[in-house]
Amino acid sequence: MKTCLVVDDSSVVRKIARRILEELGFSVVEAEDGEQALELCTKSLPDAILLDWNMPVMDGYDFLGRLRRMPGGETPKVVFCTTENDIDHISRALNAGANEYIMKPFDKEIVAAKFQEVGLIQALSAESA
Amino acid sequence: MNQPDYEFLRKLLRDKSGLDLSADKQYLIESRLLPLARKAGLASISDLVQKLKDGSSTLISQVVEAMTTNETFFFRDKVPFDHFRDVIMPELLKARANRKSIRIWCAACSTGQEPYSLAMSLKEMSGALSGWRVEIVATDLSQEVLEKSKAGLYSQFEVQRGLPIQLLVKYFKQAGELWQINSDVRGMVQHRQLNLLHDFSQLGTFDVVFCRNVLIYFDQDTKINIFGRLAKLMEPDGFLVLGAAETVVGLTDVFKPLADRRGLYRPSGVASTAKAPLPGARVAVGN
Incomplete structure (x- = not known):
């Protein structure tokens, strides 16, 4: 089973994300900020990281930079999930090594679409209209 | 919704648009028509049906x-x-390679995501297309969705479903709460209102036709007729793309499926007997 690390300082967002990701077949680990996330990654790298931007202690952008410099840190697919919805933030995130970007609010369809985009899950079965 | 109301709506839709609903699509009718009924100041589908029976042509179009x-x-x-x-x-x-031109038709373009996806794909391969002329013709039955397509404005939800983030950054600009596809991509797509039940031979000849998730609404005879007329306006070595749940198999032999390429078809060279739209072609919306 693939693992996904959810990094967000809001317990509500973590709970929603966990439910969606578990439905998509992931085993979920949670962190409240970048520092906690980094610690977890030092022990074991997840397949995917759903990453908030603004968090206390260490923000998502800072975390991403450090993750990508870790040994093996280039492997996890990182999908930002944030209210920072402008093109400048998105471009910065992509330049720092993010694989995809979700603008909050989000739902299961968006998470599934983005995870499919980066190859974390297979295409959902074809649907008729 | 009661059965007579459902049957009335089924028949109305079949007569006016060729839309062929199976016996169990009550939920679809309710989800689409209840908001419309409310907007018209009506409390229920029954009230809406009554109003339609009174013969309100605007309401029928809606x-x-x-x-x-x-x-x-x-x-x-x-x-x-x-x-x-x-x-x-x-x-x-x-x-x-000699002609250096390609014509593509999106036959039910709705709010533009399909033609613009193709336009972005073409942009991504612009190196190979230097000096080429590629036309995308986007048609739909509904003037309302065509207007939306032309504007190229999408909500945050819409740009997050299926669109890779790199393409969003590359081909869209923020417009307040919305995202607008860049004018050079918009400029690659021509829009026209068109009812597939009517003659469409005036559109010219196409190398590629995307006709996805629209024929499923038509009855079998209408489908066969449309396939026949599509085959006539396609280059013999052109490509037809159907929706994931659609096929020509068992309906017509004017197209043949490509092995291992789901949803992709080519003209078979077999002549179609369909010369014109079905007699008594149904009324177009908006006419």
């Missing part, structure tokens, strides 16, 4: 439009766009 407007998103189903990039375009680049 009902047909609401029921035939499809949900869509960028790079919907992904596979057809992989086919476009990996099979269709490489082959046409060879086959049209």
Whole structure:
């Protein structure tokens, strides 16, 4: 089973994300900020990281930079999930090594679409209209 | 919704648009028509049906439009766009090397996600297309969705379903709460209102036709007739792309499926007997 690390300082967002990701077949680990996330990654790298931007202690952008410099840190697919919805933030995130970007609010369809985009899950079965 | 109301709406939709609803699509009618009923100041589907029986032609158009407007998103189903990039375009680049022009038709473009997905795909391969002329003609039954398509404005939800983030950054600009596809991509798409039940031979000849998730609404005879007329306006070595749940198999032999390429078809060379739209072609919405 693939693992996904959810990094967000809001317990509500973590709970929603966990439910969606578990439905998509992931085993979920949670962190409240970048520092906690980094610690977890030092022990074991997840397949995917759903990453908030603004968090206390260490923000998502800072975390991403450090993750990508870790040994093996280039492997996890990182999908930002944030209210920072402008093109400048998105471009910065992509330049720092993010694989995809979700603008909050989000739902299961968006998470599934983005995870499919980066190859974390297979295409959902074809649907008729 | 009671059975007589449902049967009335089924027949109305079949007569006016060719839309062929199976016996169990009550939920679809309710989800699409209840908002419309409310907007018209009516409390229920029954009230709406009564009003339709009184013969309000504006309301009839609105009902047909609401029921035939499809949900869509960028790079919907992904596979057809992989086919476009990996099979269709490489082959046409060879086959049209002298002419250096390609014509593409999106036959039910809805709010524009499909033609713009194709336009972005073409942009991504612009190196190979230097000096080429590629036309995308986007048609739909509904003037309302065509206007939305022309504007190229999408909500945050819409740009997050199927559109890779790199393409959003590259080809869209923020416009307040919305995202607008850049004018050079918009400029690659021509829009026209068109009812597939009517003659469409005036559109000219196409190398590629995307006709996805629209024929499923038509009855069998109408489908066969449309396939026949599509085959006539396509280049003999052109490509037809159907929706994931659609096929020509068992309906017509004017197209043949490509092995291992789901949803992709080519003209078979077999002549169609369909010369014109079915007699008594149903009334177009808005006419």
